[in-house]
Amino acid sequence: ALPRDLDGVRVVVSAGGTREPLDPVRHLGNRSSGKQGYALARVAAQRGAHVTLVTAHTDALPEPAGTEVVPVSTARQLAEAVESAAAGADVVVMAAAVADFRPVNTAEHKIKKTDHTPDPTITLTRNPDILAGLVERRRDGQIIVGFAAETGDETGSVLDHARAKLKRKGCDLLVVNAVGEGKAFEVEENTGWLLSAEGLEQRIPLGAKAQLAATLWDAVTALLRRRSHG
Numbered sequence: 491a492l493p494r495d496l497d498g499v500r501v502v503v504s505a506g507g508t509r510e511p512l513d514p515v516r517h518l519g520n521r522s523s524g525k526q527g528y529a530l531a532r533v534a535a536q537r538g539a540h541v542t543l544v545t546a547h548t549d550a551l552p553e554p555a556g557t558e559v560v561p562v563s564t565a566r567q568l569a570e571a572v573e574s575a576a577a578g579a580d581v582v583v584m585a586a587a588v589a590d591f592r593p594v595n596t597a598e599h600k601i602k603k604t605d606h607t608p609d610p611t612i613t614l615t616r617n618p619d620i621l622a623g624l625v626e627r628r629r630d631g632q633i634i635v636g637f638a639a640e641t642g643d644e645t646g647s648v649l650d651h652a653r654a655k656l657k658r659k660g661c662d663l664l665v666v667n668a669v670g671e672g673k674a675f676e677v678e679e680n681t682g683w684l685l686s687a688e689g690l691e692q693r694i695p696l697g698a699k700a701q702l703a704a705t706l707w708d709a710v711t712a713l714l715r716r717r718s719h720g
């Protein structure tokens with residue numbers, strides 16, 4: 491049996507990939523399956539947490555048992571749902587793959603080949619950085635966890651990028667995954683590093699996404715214990 495070390499802890503997890511509409515039938519999306527975020531939500535609930543799972547698009551994953559599920563589609567919808575849930579949360583984990591950019595315009599009707607001569611151009615604008623906003627409005631003692639997908643070789647450039655990103659984003663914990671062919675996205679297993687603002691750098695061996703989830707919740711409970719004991 492799993493430890494009940496998150497008993498009564500209020501947790502928000504975001505998962506899946508956002509979609510940014512171009513017209514009623516098309517969007518810009520990404521390759522997130524939602525599996526890592528869903529594993530995080532499921533394991534937290536098994537360990538006793540109250541879990542709100544804010545989910546963008548996934549590979550038709552079933553709802554994890556014992557969680558409150560809030561479905562969203564775009565980055566801006568995800569921002570609104572996460573920010574409202576975070577107001578009452580002890581821990582927020584941003585595992586969603588949030589689109590950094592969205593089309594400036596969403597066509598009201600399906601864009602037709604004949605609508606454009608020459609071929610159309612998509613102009614993008616920046617989405618809000620949800621994680622940065624959460625850090626800005628962090629409640630006293632609230633723990634904020636980010637994820638980072640980096641391309642590159644794992645121990646060298648990926649870890650360097652992760653250290654810089656942890657500082658830049660100001661979150662308490664950052665999980666970094668190397669992504670690319672057959673890594674992290676759309677697969678059952680995951681690997682990477684867990685970094686903390688206090689300088690912890692823990693290698694996460696290749697394993698099931700539930701295993702990475704367990705490692706992250708272990709680090710979160712350690713932080714919560716230290717904070718409650720001053």
Ligand code: C5P
Binds near residue numbers: 586621636
């Ligand atoms: O900067 P980068 O996109 O690599 O950071 C990834 C982390 O930031 C993830 O935790 C992701 O959920 C979060 N993120 C966000 N809002 C965005 C883009 C990423 O919260 N617009």
